[in-house]
Structures are given as structure tokens and as C-alpha cells.
Amino acid sequence: MILTLSCPDQRGIVAKVSAFLFERGCNILDAQQFDDQETGQFFMRVVFDADGADREALRGDFGALADGFKMKWTLRNRADRYRVLLLASKFDHCLADLVYRWRIGELPMDITGVVSNHPAQTYAHVDLSGLDFHHLPVTKETKFEQEAELWKLIQETKTDIVVLARYMQVLSDGLSAKLQGRCINIHHSFLPGFKGAKPYHQAHARGVKLIGASAHYVTGDLDEGPIIEQDVERISHRDTPEDLVRKGRDIERRVLARALRYRLEDRVLLNGRKTVVFTD
Template sequence: MPDHQFVLTLSCPDRPGIVSAVSTFLAHNGQNILDAQQFDDIETGKFFMRVVFTAADLAVELAALQTGFTAIADRFAMDWQMRDRATRRRVMLLVSKSDHCLVDILYRWRTGELEMIPTAIVSNHPREVYGSLDFGDIPFHHLPVTKETKRQQEDAVWQLAQDTKTDLVVLARYMQILSDEMSARLSGRCINIHHSFLPGFKGAKPYHQAHERGVKLIGATAHYVTRDLDEGPIIDQDVERISHRDTPDDLVRKGRDIERRVLARAIRYHLADRVILNGRKTVVFVD
């Protein structure tokens, strides 16, 4: 990745001149656009844009670019951010007994596919549950939770997120429902993997629900966490065909593969600033 490669993401009410203003600003500040994607949501009248750029013949500090862009952002009422792509986001992983998503995330991180800094692995089960699984230097925290201790446990998780300067929390099959307060705290920066193709088969044992209905496709959904259970803005989904011969255990086995790849894609999109919230939905600029 070239030095000083930046990414700008924005959303605002749609009106003429947005693209021109953005490109003109970058050109006047010695920047060269490497990639640009945009979307005009006709239903809501909102405009979305993602631009990757780098210095052409003039090195400008990120802070100076951000300050200069503020006037344009104010003029178009933009919700925006501009960041250095070399700065890796800090990610906390929450997990319960099922560790297939956790193992997959750690593998993709170690191979460089997920460009992030793991800040902690948090589980409501003890370290022994994961056997010889190699966490490396990533701190492991056992924070058990019961109905009576849920508030204290979530306060501890929140404090840990603050202490480690965590940018993103990933629920890697963390089988605990976050409280409304915790969901609000993590708004827009907490991704969950739901082992079902939402909005169908919400709640517990979705594969068993699917089997009882005789479905021919099963899937998984990665979404941002909100106060409404399993109804947060969807980032990514995938499916796999099944047949009448498949048992609930077969669905669970096949579902694990879908969950891994869907969650990994959602994390990668978020880390690469490819996801922009659009009310109850998302705009995802895929690569």
C-alpha cells in the first residue's frame, strides 16, 4: 500500500455538485484518486460515497486534509470520516463455547486477510473450554455472566473496550443477548453473526426451526447490533442449498461454514471502510 493512502467515506442529502466538490478539493490538495464508488438512494434522497486517494505530488498531513474538508462537509451536511488506511482498527472478540468463527478470524488475521489489531478475547466460559487453541499474545478474559450479574459483566466488558481503545467489537458466536444499554454504547461498531438468513428464523435454534419448516436453503447473516434483537442493519449474508435428507445436525455443520465466511466478509468490509449506515440498512461498497 502506497504511503499516505487515505479513505474518505460520506453520506448526505443528495444534491448536485457533491462529486465535483470532493474531487476538486482532493485535486487542489495534491491528491490522486485511486478508487471511487458512489450510490444515490432514490427512496431516501441520500447520497453515499467512498473514495481512496493518495498524494500525487504533494504530501499533506491527514489532519490538514480533515480540517480543509470540513467546509465542504458543512456545506453539504455530510456525515463523514477520513482516515489513513495504514492505521489498523483495534478489534475485541467476544465468544462463547462455539469457537469456529473465532478460529477462522484468528487465522485470517494471522495470514493478513483481516488487517486489524486484536485487543482481547472475551468469553463467558473459562479458557479451558478452548483446549489447545492458540491465542498467541492476545489477552484472554473470562467474564462469566448470569441473569443476576449481567449488568456488572457488561460494565466490565465496556470498561475493557475503553481501556484497550477498541474500535470494533465482534460477537463471534457470543451466545448472550446484549442489553439495550450495551447495544446503544456499541452502536455502529459491534458486529454479530446470526446463524440464520434474517429476517427469518430469529432467536434460538434457527437451524432446527428451518428443518421443521422443510426449507431448501439455509444461511447466515452478519449485522450491526441494535436494541432490537437480530434486526440491526445487515452487512452481509450467504446461503447454501440443502435437501430433505439433511438432519438438524447436518444443517448445523453446513451452517458453521456459512457463518465463518459471512462474518469474515463483514469484518473485512467494516475494516476497509466499505460499510455506510443507511437508517435500518447499509450501503456496502464491495471490492
């Protein structure tokens, strides 16, 4: 099982959690913790074997301990898979990469569907066999109705996580709020620089020597959500904007895949406008 928690820092948290698991016949396999001295918050992720424990009683008993420390916490069986909805627009490289990694078992999740504002033939080169595809076209005039359909789909499919795999539509403040901490976006730039449209062209105009990509949680502020993962690649003055776009596709794929894997493994904890990511 995987236990994650955050709470105001104080002495004895690790000892109390460890003793709690020991007393119930659990064996800790991996434990990571972080004390943010700037905010006074404590974060912890524990992977443990609970074969000899009553899991429902474990959950109930831990609630009492958590209340004493004012914890925000989750407790999940590692065999339980998150339900993930993938959203994409014209560009298909991130979608294709996530589906491939899912098919080979690298990303342990259940895909509840693929949503696009473009028709299915846009993804002729992506193996979407066995996946539910939903074409939800959108214009400025129909955005409210389209997002209502999207939210209904998220609810009906019991989706846990929404991934914007180069979905080139800005979610409304209302939908962003509903998906707080549940929606991951890949931005084709090394945030906080070059936000908004055509960041590679912005970067080229500024003569940058590094380009990158950032996976972050979606909030009501465009490209301002807590960052989960980033990566960069060196470029030169010889590279055109088209070269940057081509090289950027590779960065986007690997950054989004890593960020999603971290989320699927409960490695990402929110810390205000930032995240704590317990990498492996």
C-alpha cells in the same frame, strides 16, 4: 487515505469532492458512490493517495466542505489499523477463523483481546497465543455487572469494533446503544427469518431448501440490526438438524469474515435500518 461520506443528495457533490482532492495534490485511486432515491441520501467512498498533502490541513479543510453539504464523514489513513475485540461463547469456529485470517494478514486489525463467558480451556483448539483472554462469566443475576466489566474493557483497550463471533449472550439495550455502529454479530440464519435461538432447528422444522447466515450490526432489537453480509447453501430433505448445524458453520465463518473485512476497509455505511456496502 480513505474518505467516506453520506449526506442529503444534491448536484455537484462528486465534482466538489474530486476538485477538493485535486487542488491539494491528491490522486484518486478508487471511487464509488450511491444515490438512494428512496431516502434522498447520497453515499460515497474514495480511496486516494495523499503523499503530497498536509494531512492535518486536509482534514480541517474538508470539514468546511462537509458542513456545506451536511455530511457525515470519516477520513482515515489506510495504514492505521482498527482495534477489534472478539467475543465468543461455547462454539469456537468463528473465533478460530478470524484469528487465523488475522495471523496470515488477511484481516488488517489489532486484536485488543478475546472475551468469553466460558473459561479459556473451552478454546483448546484455537491458537490464542499472544492474545489477552478475559473470562467474564455471566448469569441472569449478574448480567448488569458483567456488562459493566465488558464496557470498561472496551474503553480501557480503546477498542473501535466489537465482534460477536458466536457470542451467545444478548446485549442489553444500554450496551447496544453505546456500541451503535461498532458491534458486528453473526446470526446463524438468513435474516429476517428464523430469529432467536436454534434457527437451524426452526429451519429444519419448516422444511427449508436453503440455509444461510447473516452478519449485522447489533441494536437493541434482537437480530434486527442493519445487515452487512449474507450467504446461503442449498440443503435437502435428507439433512438432519445436525447436518444443518455442520453446514452452517462454514457459512457463518465466511460471512462474518467478509463483513468484518468490509468494516475494516471502511466499506460499510449506515443507511437507516439498512447499510450501503461498497464491495470490492
